[in-house]
Amino acid sequence: MNKSRIFRTLLSLALVSAVPTLVNAQKANWQNLDLKGDSTFGISTEKAYKELLKGKKSVKVIVAVNDGGVEATHEDLKRIMWVNTNEIAGNGKDDDKNGYIDDINGWNFIGGPKESVNFETLELTRLVRRDQERFASTTDANVAEKDKKDFETFKAERADLEKQLAEAKENLAGITGFKNALDAVVKKIGKENPTVEDFKNFKPSTEVEGRIQNVLSQQLEKGSFKDFYEDQIVEGLDYYTRQANYNLNLDYDPRSIVGDDPNNVTEKFYGNNDVAGPDAMHGTHVAGIIAADRTNKLGILGVADNVAIMGVRCTPNGDERDKDVANAIRYAVDNGAKVINMSFGKAYSWNKAIVNEAMKYAASKDVLIVQAAGNENKNIDVENNFPNHKDLDAKTIASWITVGASGPKDDETLKASFSNFGKEQVDVFAPGVQIYSTVPGSKYKNLDGTSMASPVVAGLAGLIRSYYPKLTAAQVKEIIVKSVTKVNHNVEYAKGEEPGAEKVSVPFSDLCISGGVVNAYNALKLAATY
Numbered sequence: 001m002n003k004s005r006i007f008r009t010l011l012s013l014a015l016v017s018a019v020p021t022l023v024n025a026q027k028a029n030w031q032n033l034d035l036k037g038d039s040t041f042g043i044s045t046e047k048a049y050k051e052l053l054k055g056k057k058s059v060k061v062i063v064a065v066n067d068g069g070v071e072a073t074h075e076d077l078k079r080i081m082w083v084n085t086n087e088i089a090g091n092g093k094d095d096d097k098n099g100y101i102d103d104i105n106g107w108n109f110i111g112g113p114k115e116s117v118n119f120e121t122l123e124l125t126r127l128v129r130r131d132q133e134r135f136a137s138t139t140d141a142n143v144a145e146k147d148k149k150d151f152e153t154f155k156a157e158r159a160d161l162e163k164q165l166a167e168a169k170e171n172l173a174g175i176t177g178f179k180n181a182l183d184a185v186v187k188k189i190g191k192e193n194p195t196v197e198d199f200k201n202f203k204p205s206t207e208v209e210g211r212i213q214n215v216l217s218q219q220l221e222k223g224s225f226k227d228f229y230e231d232q233i234v235e236g237l238d239y240y241t242r243q244a245n246y247n248l249n250l251d252y253d254p255r256s257i258v259g260d261d262p263n264n265v266t267e268k269f270y271g272n273n274d275v276a277g278p279d280a281m282h283g284t285h286v287a288g289i290i291a292a293d294r295t296n297k298l299g300i301l302g303v304a305d306n307v308a309i310m311g312v313r314c315t316p317n318g319d320e321r322d323k324d325v326a327n328a329i330r331y332a333v334d335n336g337a338k339v340i341n342m343s344f345g346k347a348y349s350w351n352k353a354i355v356n357e358a359m360k361y362a363a364s365k366d367v368l369i370v371q372a373a374g375n376e377n378k379n380i381d382v383e384n385n386f387p388n389h390k391d392l393d394a395k396t397i398a399s400w401i402t403v404g405a406s407g408p409k410d411d412e413t414l415k416a417s418f419s420n421f422g423k424e425q426v427d428v429f430a431p432g433v434q435i436y437s438t439v440p441g442s443k444y445k446n447l448d449g450t451s452m453a454s455p456v457v458a459g460l461a462g463l464i465r466s467y468y469p470k471l472t473a474a475q476v477k478e479i480i481v482k483s484v485t486k487v488n489h490n491v492e493y494a495k496g497e498e499p500g501a502e503k504v505s506v507p508f509s510d511l512c513i514s515g516g517v518v519n520a521y522n523a524l525k526l527a528a529t530y
Contacts, residue, residue: 028444029301030408031289031431031456034521035485040408042431043456044521045303045463052524058306058466063290063458064106064332064340066325067283069276070311072105074284075442076292076299081105082308084335098335099269106311107331109324111272112257118278119246120254120318123348123386128154128161129250157348165248172240179233185212186225196220247318254316265323265354268330275311280440283311285447286343288438289455290462299444300437303459303520306466310337315344322351325387326358333365338465338473341458342387343372343451349386356392363399368465368473370458372450373404374420377493381422388425398474401461401481405432405453406517414508414517415491419450421511427481428514430456460520468527475530483523484516 033042062082072081084104086096094101110117121129131154135147143151189198199217204210219228246252255262260270276284287309291302314320314328325342332340340362349355362369374385389397405416406429416433420426432453439445457480464476471479487508494501509515 028299028436031435032301032303032520035410041406041410041414041485041517042408043303043460043518045460046301048463048521048524049305052521052528053305053467056467059469061304061307061339061462061466061469062310062335062337063304063307063462064310064312064328064337065283065287065290065455066312066314066328066332066340066342067286067344068315068317069108069274069278069280069313070106070283070287070309071276071280071438071440071442072311073442074288074438074440076296076438076444077284077287077309079293079296080291080302080307080309082310082336100271100273100331102273103335104273106273106275106313107271107328108274108277108313109271109327109331110258110313110316110321111274111277112259113272115257116272116274116277116313117254117257117316119242119252120316120321121249121252122247123319123321123346123350124157124161124164125248125250125252126319126321126350127348128158129253132158132250161248161250165244168240168243168248172237172244175233175236175240179237181208182212182216182229182233185209185216193224193226195225242317262321262323265326265351267323268327271313275313276440277313279317282315282343282451283313284439285435285437285445286341286451286455287311288444289435289452290341290459292438303456304462304466307339307459307462310335319346319348320344322349322355326354329355329358329362329369333362333367338367339458339461340367340369341371341455342369343449343454345372345374345385345387347376347384347386349384352386352391355387356396359387359389359392359400360396363396363473366473367399368461368476369400370454370461371400371402372454373402373422373426375405375418375449375451376420377418377496378420379422380420380425385420385425390425395474398477401427401457401477403427403432403450403454403457403518404429404512405448405450406430407433410487410489412490412492412505414487415493415511416448416450416453417493418448419453421493423510423513426512427477428457428484428516428518429453429508429512430518432456457518460518460523463520464523464527467524468530471527471530476527479523479526479530480518481514483519483526484514485519485522486514486516 030040031042032045033040034044034047035041088095089104100107291304291307292300294301294305312328314324404426405419430453434446435452436446490505491508492503
């Protein structure tokens with residue numbers, strides 16, 4: 001999720017009177033609804049179950065969630081978690097001889113003997129830290145000819161880091177000021193959870209209080225104060241605190257927790273078996289979208305009805321390391337996954353080659369990879385989002401789907417405002433706005449992001465491979481891409497992330513290869529013909 005864009009918008013509200021229109025919360029499982037039957041641009045999953053799959057046999061398919069952690073005990077996930085039956089839980093032995101001790105539900109590549117990594121730096125921070133040692137005494141005047149290209153790259157990356165850090169500190173101060181002003185108004189109102197009427201009836205005594213009243217009066221038309229405060233204020237503070245103290249901090253390095261040599265890319269057997277880790281919010285939400293239990297009459301309905309979720313933890317609160325990403329892919333492949341969901345990405349890469357090799361390995365083993373396109377509202381044909389397949393062979397690309405995020409309405413707002421796009425790099429779009437799914441503590445929550453769109457497609461891929469197990473990974477991708485609901489109208493998006501950025505209108509077909517939103521009903525009908 002791109003919290004940066006959300007919170008910059010929020011901070012602007014303290015200074016101007018205009019308030020952006022937020023998307024209303026949708027009903028649970030809207031991603032599974034049908035455009036014609038339900039007037040909601042889902043992927044027609046329920047229609048497919050009712051009309052195409054009823055009474056049909058399927059085989060269980062393992063879908064790996066390569067992410068920040070999955071709560072295996074969640075009420076809506078515990079029945080569908082992958083269990084390594086060749087391993088004896090808790091005996092401290094590698095019973096199946098796969099190199100990983102007690103890997104019952106998966107593996108954690110960012111864990112160590114005593115704890116697991118939670119916060120981590122951005123890849124940009126790590127690159128600058130590496131190269132500032134190399135170029136400590138280098139200047140434009142004395143740089144060696146052979147080092148000029150690398151030195152220019154280092155200077156550009158250092159400038160980017162300094163800019164982002166300054167913005168993070170500024171935004172942290174801004175949202176702290178917004179919070180303090182809002183807290184003071186709430187105290188004057190005298191209610192812990194004030195309503196929209198309470199804010200409208202409030203009599204401001206200062207200009208700041210008037211702006212707070214204006215913002216909250218409009219925001220609470222769309223939800224409760226408690227939800228607004230938690231999702232925007234508390235998470236905003238957390239986000240910018242993490243950026244300033246951890247993600248962009250050159251002095252912060254938690255890798256000693258893992259105990260490996262992070263520069264040894266051949267090292268594979270490290271980590272621990274804690275598939276949840278210290279923060280399983282993101283991965284648990286992803287897992288629920290893919291396969292939340294459709295039989296228990298609790299919570300939500302996952303896209304796929306006969307898959308097992310394997311948890312492979314490789315992404316911290318910060319940027320994932322390429323070594324961990326590569327090892328996570330290989331672990332999932334070697335332990336039976338037929339689909340891997342990767343709801344992560346970053347702007348810089350330390351060692352793209354080792355991730356490329358892992359991608360090729362997955363393709364060679366007939367495993368389909370599904371990846372989120374990213375949440376910066378940028379054209380990733382032009383700007384990098386890693387991993388990407390810009391320098392990979394056609395066979396590997398044929399087993400890899402990149403997914404943008406769409407909204408519930410078939411109009412100019414269909415492209416999620418945050419979603420990356422690309423006529424060459426993004427294959428399809430799928431629902432990714434206000435997706436209600438599982439979160440830790442056997443709870444549920446709405447989240448936005450291409451991180452939510454990707455598991456919709458991973459769930460669909462698992463569903464197809466479950467009911468049509470003879471299809472190859474490349475065929476499944478081909479079916480998903482060919483069977484999209486084509487979008488034959490323009491969509492709007494802002495040119496930039498800042499509030500008030502110019503909006504442009506483009507054909508939806510300019511945003512991705514397929515020119516449409518995935519559709520389970522169409523895909524399963526097409527799969528039956530292969």
